Structure formats: structure tokens, C-alpha cells
Amino acid sequence: MIVATLPVAMEEIIERFGPHCAYAIDTDGSTENERLVKTHCCFCGQQCGIQLKARGNQVIGFEPWEEFPFNRGMLCPKGVKRYLQGSHPDRLLHAYRRDPSSPGGFRAMSYTEAIERVASAIGGIQAAHGNDAFAVLSGASLTNEKAYLMGKFARMCLKTSNIDYNGRLCMVSAAAGNKLAFGIDRAANAWSDIPLADVVWISGANIAECAPITTHYVWQARENGAKIIVVDPRITPIARTCDLFLPVKPGRDIALFNGILHLMIENDWLDRDFIEQHTVDFDKVAEHVRAWTPRRTAETTGIAERSIHRAAELWGTARTSFLLHARGIEHHSHGVQNVLGAINMVLASGRIGRPGCGYATITGQGNGQGGREHGQKCDQLPGGRDIAKPEHRAHVAKIWGIEADELPGPGVDAYEIFRKIDRGEVRGLLSICFNPKVSLPDNHFVGRMLDKLDFYVAIDFFLNETARHAEIVLPGSLQEEDEGTVTQIEGRVIKINKCVDPPGDARQDWRIVQDIAAALGRKRGFTFESPSAIFAEFRRASSGGIADYAGITYERIEHEYGVFWPCPSEDHPGTPRLFEPDSWNPIAKGRGRFYFSDGKARFHAAPYTPPAEDVDDDYPIILTTGRVVSQFLSGTQTRRIGPLVDQYAEPRIEMHPRLAERLGITDGDWTTVESRRGSCTLRAQVVTTIRPDTVFVPYHWAGARSINQVTIAAQDPISKIPEFKVCAVRAFKAAAPSQCESL
Ligand SMILES: Nc1nc2c(c(=O)[nH]1)N[C@H]1C(S)=C(S)[C@@H](COP(=O)(O)OP(=O)(O)OC[C@H]3O[C@@H](n4cnc5c(=O)[nH]c(N)nc54)[C@H](O)[C@@H]3O)O[C@H]1N2
Ligand SMILES: Nc1nc2c(c(=O)[nH]1)N[C@H]1C(S)=C(S)[C@@H](COP(=O)(O)OP(=O)(O)OC[C@H]3O[C@@H](n4cnc5c(=O)[nH]c(N)nc54)[C@H](O)[C@@H]3O)O[C@H]1N2
Ligand code: SF4
Numbered sequence: 001m002i003v004a005t006l007p008v009a010m011e012e013i014i015e016r017f018g019p020h021c022a023y024a025i026d027t028d029g030s031t032e033n034e035r036l037v038k039t040h041c042c043f044c045g046q047q048c049g050i051q052l053k054a055r056g057n058q059v060i061g062f063e064p065w066e067e068f069p070f071n072r073g074m075l076c077p078k079g080v081k082r083y084l085q086g087s088h089p090d091r092l093l094h095a096y097r098r099d100p101s102s103p104g105g106f107r108a109m110s111y112t113e114a115i116e117r118v119a120s121a122i123g124g125i126q127a128a129h130g131n132d133a134f135a136v137l138s139g140a141s142l143t144n145e146k147a148y149l150m151g152k153f154a155r156m157c158l159k160t161s162n163i164d165y166n167g168r169l170c171m172v173s174a175a176a177g178n179k180l181a182f183g184i185d186r187a188a189n190a191w192s193d194i195p196l197a198d199v200v201w202i203s204g205a206n207i208a209e210c211a212p213i214t215t216h217y218v219w220q221a222r223e224n225g226a227k228i229i230v231v232d233p234r235i236t237p238i239a240r241t242c243d244l245f246l247p248v249k250p251g252r253d254i255a256l257f258n259g260i261l262h263l264m265i266e267n268d269w270l271d272r273d274f275i276e277q278h279t280v281d282f283d284k285v286a287e288h289v290r291a292w293t294p295r296r297t298a299e300t301t302g303i304a305e306r307s308i309h310r311a312a313e314l315w316g317t318a319r320t321s322f323l324l325h326a327r328g329i330e331h332h333s334h335g336v337q338n339v340l341g342a343i344n345m346v347l348a349s350g351r352i353g354r355p356g357c358g359y360a361t362i363t364g365q366g367n368g369q370g371g372r373e374h375g376q377k378c379d380q381l382p383g384g385r386d387i388a389k390p391e392h393r394a395h396v397a398k399i400w401g402i403e404a405d406e407l408p409g410p411g412v413d414a415y416e417i418f419r420k421i422d423r424g425e426v427r428g429l430l431s432i433c434f435n436p437k438v439s440l441p442d443n444h445f446v447g448r449m450l451d452k453l454d455f456y457v458a459i460d461f462f463l464n465e466t467a468r469h470a471e472i473v474l475p476g477s478l479q480e481e482d483e484g485t486v487t488q489i490e491g492r493v494i495k496i497n498k499c500v501d502p503p504g505d506a507r508q509d510w511r512i513v514q515d516i517a518a519a520l521g522r523k524r525g526f527t528f529e530s531p532s533a534i535f536a537e538f539r540r541a542s543s544g545g546i547a548d549y550a551g552i553t554y555e556r557i558e559h560e561y562g563v564f565w566p567c568p569s570e571d572h573p574g575t576p577r578l579f580e581p582d583s584w585n586p587i588a589k590g591r592g593r594f595y596f597s598d599g600k601a602r603f604h605a606a607p608y609t610p611p612a613e614d615v616d617d618d619y620p621i622i623l624t625t626g627r628v629v630s631q632f633l634s635g636t637q638t639r640r641i642g643p644l645v646d647q648y649a650e651p652r653i654e655m656h657p658r659l660a661e662r663l664g665i666t667d668g669d670w671t672t673v674e675s676r677r678g679s680c681t682l683r684a685q686v687v688t689t690i691r692p693d694t695v696f697v698p699y700h701w702a703g704a705r706s707i708n709q710v711t712i713a714a715q716d717p718i719s720k721i722p723e724f725k726v727c728a729v730r731a732f733k734a735a736a737p738s739q740c741e742s743l
């Protein structure tokens with residue numbers, strides 16, 4: 001078995017484990033009918049290039065794809081083992097109908113009958129309760145083609161305003177902050193700028209486990225002499241090799257960003273020319289951070305005053321720098337303010353839009369970037385357009401061949417859709433590529449709401465925990481069973497290539513959606529014969545929007561190893577680095593670098609507010625949640641891949657020895673964490689790498705092991721992201737749960 005927590009070069013894997021290590025399960029010596037397909041990993045937003053090896057209609061292994069420039073053949077443990085999922089016995093091969101009397105609670109049915117049932121249920125609910133009574137929940141692991149189709153399907157076929165997606169739990173604080181400050185929502189640079197930076201600042205990102213290939217870029221920077229600063233309540237693997245670690249108390253990052261800007265101003269570590277020429281509202285922010293003295297910052301954040309001074313000096317005096325952040329600062333009820341605080345520090349330094357000078361939020365899901373640009377969001381149309389703006393509606397309506405007033409208006413966020421179910425306003429639901437029963441906070445509520453629906457249909461390739469509440473489950477496609485584009489962490493649009501056909505009655509997701517449209521008698525606009533036909537329309541729909549893909553073709557992607565958007569025409573080279581003086585910008589039109597009509601970036605005062613639920617005498621410990629390297633999201637896929645389960649078999653409660661001692665707990669003891677919403681009993685993992693006031697639990701498990709029984713459904717008022725990273729709990733030693741409860 002291959003066990004690695006950091007990127008491992010393929011040569012090294014082969015040297016350590018032998019030439020067949022990667023596909024030991026299926027090595028019979030024959031190479032008949034074997035083929036290698038250049039494609040990408042199906043998991044995180046880095047979208048590493050990989051060559052999948054297939055024999056007949058089965059993926060049996062992989063080879064590195066050394067030429068793909070982002071990862072140059074490197075993969076993390078998930079990428080190495082991903083090929084095992086397709087042959088899992090749980091793979092859905094038929095449509096299913098819920099039937100409590102059948103073993104497993106479901107009975108296989110004919111695909112055609114299932115589609116007919118879905119269409120009649122949608123028709124019935126919409127006729128009785130209005131179009132908005134049927135909602136759609138979609139996902140950012142889908143290709144751009146499918147994400148685009150889902151937005152079109154909801155608005156044009158179902159005519160419902162209620163569509164949202166799982167990026168609501170992921171990228172929306174970053175997106176809102178980036179749009180407010182820069183007018184565009186994308187990593188500002190390709191990763192090739194990271195090794196050129198003098199200082200790399202990483203806030204709330206466990207990059208060694210969650211963006212493993214990015215570690216390689218940070219280490220290259222370090223080898224070039226860069227100083228690395230990490231801000232996290234835990235000493236994560238990347239923090240173990242950094243130059244300065246700031247152990248922030250969860251939920252207090254704005255105070256730190258404000259405190260650093262305070263010292264930058266006091267010491268005149270500013271790029272005044274840049275601020276003057278390219279930004280607005282610096283004075284308001286300067287006034288706001290005046291109160292954030294090092295002492296106040298230290299008291300609020302729990303970080304030593306001398307470390308705050310050191311961080312400000314390193315950041316303030318750098319010639320080049322790169323700031324990265326992820327969900328650690330974004331999964332908060334003030335996630336957008338955190339992002340704005342980080343951006344203020346970047347803008348004040350003037351270090352953006354130049355080689356080695358960059359900023360990026362680390363995209364999470366496989367298509368976390370493209371999935372948030374093309375109309376799956378409740379307020380958005382393709383090309384990053386705004387569904388409330390008449391000119392944006394007119395452009396998209398024209399492409400779709402309808403009148404602009406036929407398009408519904410803005411809908412509500414994914415969590416609010418569940419509240420609408422509670423109020424009886426939403427009666428029916430279609431979900432694809434989303435497992436909210438595991439991934440939403442306070443998930444007992446989610447389960448109750450799923451059972452309250454008149455009708456629920458799920459499209460997936462495994463029967464995930466949410467789909468278990470469905471009346472009909474339709475067998476969708478694995479990533480390797482379809483083709484299409486995704487947009488990875490840097491903003492590079494790449495191509496997923498098909499390796500095998502969907503088995504049994506399973507279908508490509510886009511075919512299933514079109515079959516539903518046809519069964520509803522609303523086929524117009526849903527007769528695409530291939531992903532490339534969808535892509536052709538999608539390019540036109542995105543044209544002229546901020547997220548402009550008009551010049552990107554499948555052929556260019558193949559020849560150029562991906563193309564960076566914005567790319568308005570086929571003779572445009574694409575835009576690896578945003579905000580350069582002469583980069584294409586349809587909003588500023590030559591008046592400046594940023595995506596506002598005056599071309600200037602915006603400073604925003606970022607006021608500090610404590611988390612929605614702070615600790616008190618009854619619930620004195622902070623709970624924060626996140627990930628481990630070998631598991632992915634709600635675990636539907638990775639909990640079915642044996643070697644990944646071996647690597648981290650069950651969720652554990654990370655706690656500091658001082659807290660453990662106070663609670664009378666030793667490593668491995670069963671421990672209950674309990675909040676006002678629910679409790680969860682897991683084994684304790686006593687580690688010195690976490691703040692003593694905080695416990696950490698990964699969220700990839702379901703049922704009694706799901707930490708989202710405990711988390712809080714507080715949301716950011718702007719982005720509506722849930723506060724996964726802070727709530728108040730108590731913890732105590734517990735008896736072992738019964739076998740049944742612990743599963
Ligand atoms: N192995 C693996 N990789 C993944 C995923 C996965 O599930 N598994 N998921 C992908 C997806 S969708 C995403 S969104 C990304 C997420 O990638 P990350 O955001 O890097 O991962 P998380 O574990 O959610 O949180 C990151 C860090 O935030 C810290 N943290 C908690 N509270 C705070 C706080 O208040 N302030 C600060 N500064 N830090 C805090 C945690 O200790 C944790 O180390 O990973 C992607 N990659
Ligand atoms: N406590 C806590 N909760 C969290 C987080 C946290 O840090 N802490 N992080 C949040 C974040 S950042 C995220 S992104 C969410 C993710 O949460 P979810 O999006 O709910 O998690 P996934 O596991 O990606 O669920 C996707 C489902 O889609 C299916 N799927 C994948 N690809 C395809 C496809 O191509 N076609 C079809 N039809 N199905 C597909 C998978 O089998 C799976 O069942 O979780 C959030 N929840
Ligand atoms: S999970 Fe992410 S880092 Fe790991 S191989 Fe896949 S794309 Fe690369």
C-alpha cells in the first residue's frame with residue numbers, strides 16, 4: 001500500500017514499492033486491450049494531470065503524466081488510488097425506487113420508468129404549488145458543461161428560481177470578497193508565481209493535506225530563500241516547516257489582518273504610489289485599523305505580540321510575496337470580512353499583478369472554480385453574470401432562444417432551500433453531485449427536511465447518505481465515463497477525457513438531465529448530442545461576461561495544456577496573471593487594472609465580530625472541523641477505497657494534552673463532543689499540534705460519526721457560507737458506542 005502525506009514523485013513510488021504497486025489488484029501480466037488516457041484526477045481543485053489505464057471497459061490503474069505542467073507527474077494518495085472506485089460493488093448500475101420491503105431499502109427499476117416517474121412528479125408539484133416549489137441542488141465536481149446545463153435546466157426547463165450548489169459550503173466567501181475588492185473572482189496568478197515570492201503567507205489552509213501539490217510550489221519558494229508564514233489553530237504539516245507560525249484562535253483572523261495593516265501603516269511599509277493610482281478607500285481602512293494595536297490584536301487572536309510584529313515586518317518589507325488562504329478563514333459567519341481583511345494587506349503592499357506578486361484563494365472541489373461561474377448559483381447566469389441585471393438576462397435569454405422575462409429571478413442559498421422545505425414552500429427536489437445529509441451543518445435538520453418532501457430524486461453513481469431519502473435514484477456517471485472541461489485552482493481550463501463507458505443502465509449525467517426535460521415535454525434547448533455541443537453554446541453564453549471562455553476550444557486545451565480564462569477570442573492567449581497593466585478587461589476598458597469601470601481595486605474596512613456562538617461556561621471548548629489527506633469531502637467516494645480507509649479509518653477528536661488532562665482523557669479514549677445541537681462520540685487523538693482551547697474533528701463520515709450533527713447553521717450574511725470552523729462544545733470521556741451506533 002502506498003502511504004504518503006506529501007507529494008510523491010512517481011519514480012520514488014516505483015522505487016519504493018516496485019513497478020506494479022499502483023495496480024497490484026489487477027496485474028495478470030496481460031497488456032491486451034490496455035490503453036492510457038490523459039486526463040485529470042477526479043478529486044480536489046488542483047486537478048492533477050494523470051494517465052488512467054483502462055482495459056476493456058474498466059479503469060485498472062494509472063501512469064503519471066509528466067508533461068502536464070501543474071503537477072509534473074506528482075500525485076497525492078487520493079490521486080494514486082482513485083481508479084479503484086469504478087469497480088466498487090456499490091456502483092449504481094440501475095435506476096432505483098425506494099422500497100422499504102426490499103433488502104437495502106431500494107428496488108431496481110427500468111430507467112425509462114424512473115424518468116417518467118420523475119417527470120410526472122415534477123409536473124404534478126409545479127402544477128399544484130408553482131414552479132418555485134421544485135428545487136435543484138447541484139455540485140462543483142461537475143464539468144463546466146454539466147454545471148452550465150444544470151443552471152439552464154433549472155431556469156429554462158423547470159422555470160424555477162430555486163437552484164443552488166455545494167460550492168455554497170465552499171467557495172462563496174472567497175468569491176464575494178474577491179468580487180467586492182477586485183471585481184472578479186479567480187486566483188490572481190498561476191502557481192508559477194509562488195516560487196518567485198520572497199514571502200508566502202498561508203492563512204487557514206492545510207495545504208499539505210488538502211492541496212498537496214501546492215506544497216511543492218511553497219517548498220520551491222523556500223528553497224529560493226522565501227520566508228513562509230502560516231496562520232492556523234493547528235500546527236499542520238506545512239506549518240512544521242514554516243519560518244513563522246501564528247496559532248490563531250478560531251474565528252479571529254480579521255483582527256490579525258487589521259493588526260498587520262496597522263503596523264504596515266505605522267512603519268510606512270506601504271506602496272503609496274500603487275495605493276494612489278490603483279485603489280480607492282485606503283483612508284477609510286487606515287482609520288479603521290488605527291484601533292488594532294499589537295496589544296489588542298494579541299489579546300483578540302491569542303497570538304504573541306512579538307510574533308505579530310515579526311509577521312508585519314516580514315510581510316511589510318518583502319519585495320515580492322504571495323498570499324494564499326482557504327476555508328480556515330472563509331468558513332465563518334464573517335468569512336467575507338476575513339477575505340477582505342486579507343486582500344487589504346495585499347493591496348496596501350502593492351504586490352499584485354506582477355511576477356512573484358500574487359494572491360489566491362485555494363479552490364476546493366474538482367471544478368470549484370468553473371462550478372461557481374456559470375449559473376449553478378442562485379443569483380447567477382453563465383459567464384459570472386448577475387441574474388438580477390437586465391442586460392445580463394437579455395444576453396443569456398437570447399442564447400437560449402427565450403424572452404428575458406421568462407427567466408426566473410434570484411433564488412435562495414442551499415441551506416435556505418431546506419428552510420423553505422420546512423415552510424412548505426419547496427415540495428420537490430432534484431439533487432446531483434451533492435451530499436447535504438453529511439456536508440451541511442446541523443444535519444439532523446437536513447434529514448428531517450428530506451423526509452418532509454413530497455418527492456425527491458438524486459443522480460449519483462453511489463447511493464450516498466442523502467440519496468437514501470430519495471424516492472428515485474438515477475445512476476449517473478463517474479468522471480472517467482464522460483468528457484468535458486473543468487477550471488482548476490489557477491483558473492486554467494482543462495479537459496477531462498473519457499476512458500470507459502458508464503456500465504449497466506448508468507448514463508452520462510447530461511443525458512439523464514436531457515431525458516427528464518424530454519419526458520416533461522420541454523425538450524427545446526436540451527437536445528445536445530455531446531459535451532462538445534454543450535461547450536460550443538456555453539462559450540457563446542459566457543462571451544462578454546467577466547468569466548469569458550469564448551476563445552477556449554477543446555483543441556487549444558490539448559495543445560496548450562489548458563487555457564486560462566478570461567479568454568475572449570481564439571487569438572487571445574488567455575490570462576495566467578490577472579491585473580497586469582495591459583491585460584484584457586471588459587469592465588475597465590483600458591482605464592485600469594481591476595474589474596471596475598474606473599479600473600481601481602477597492603479597500604473595504606473589515607470590522608471584527610466574534611463567532612456566532614462563542615464559548616461560555618456550559619460549552620467552554622471551541623470546535624473546528626476540516627479534512628485529512630486520505631479522505632475527500634462527504635466521503636462517498638474515498639470511504640469506498642480500501643487503502644485510503646486504511647490510512648485514516650475513522651474520525652478522531654484532536655485535542656491538546658493539557659485539555660485532555662483537564663478532561664481526564666488519554667489518547668484513544670472514547671470521547672463525546674456535544675453542542676447545543678447534537679453530539680458525537682469518537683476516539684480522542686491527543687496531539688501537541690493544536691491550541692489547548694480548541695478541538696478539531698474531520699467531517700468525512702456519516703451517521704453517528706458525522707461531526708455535522710454538532711456544528712452550527714450560522715451563515716455569513718453576504719456569502720451565506722456556514723460557520724463550519726467555529727462553534728462551542730463541551731467534551732467528556734464516554735463509554736464505547738455500540739457497534740451499530742459507531743458506524
Ligand atoms: N484530502 C482532502 N483534500 C481536499 C478536500 C478533502 O476533503 N480532502 N477537499 C477539497 C475542498 S472542497 C476544499 S474546500 C479544500 C479545503 O482545504 P483547507 O481549507 O485547507 O482545509 P480545511 O481542513 O477545511 O481547513 C484548513 C485549516 O483551517 C484551519 N482553521 C480552522 N479554523 C480556523 C480559523 O479560524 N482561522 C484560521 N486561520 N484557520 C483555521 C484548520 O485547522 C485547518 O488546518 O480542500 C480540498 N482538498
Ligand atoms: N463540518 C464541515 N462540513 C463541511 C466542510 C467542513 O470543512 N466542515 N466543508 C464543506 C465543503 S468546503 C464542501 S466543498 C462540502 C462538500 O460537500 P458535498 O458536496 O456534499 O460532498 P461530496 O462528497 O462532494 O458530495 C458529492 C456527491 O456527488 C457525487 N459525485 C461526485 N462527482 C459526481 C459526478 O460527476 N456526477 C454525479 N452525478 N455525482 C457526482 C459523489 O458520489 C457524492 O455523493 O462540504 C462542506 N461541509
Ligand atoms: S486529490 Fe488533488 S492533489 Fe491529490 S492527486 Fe487529486 S487533484 Fe492532485
Ligand SMILES: [Mo]
Nearest residue numbers: 169170364365
Ligand atoms: Mo470545499
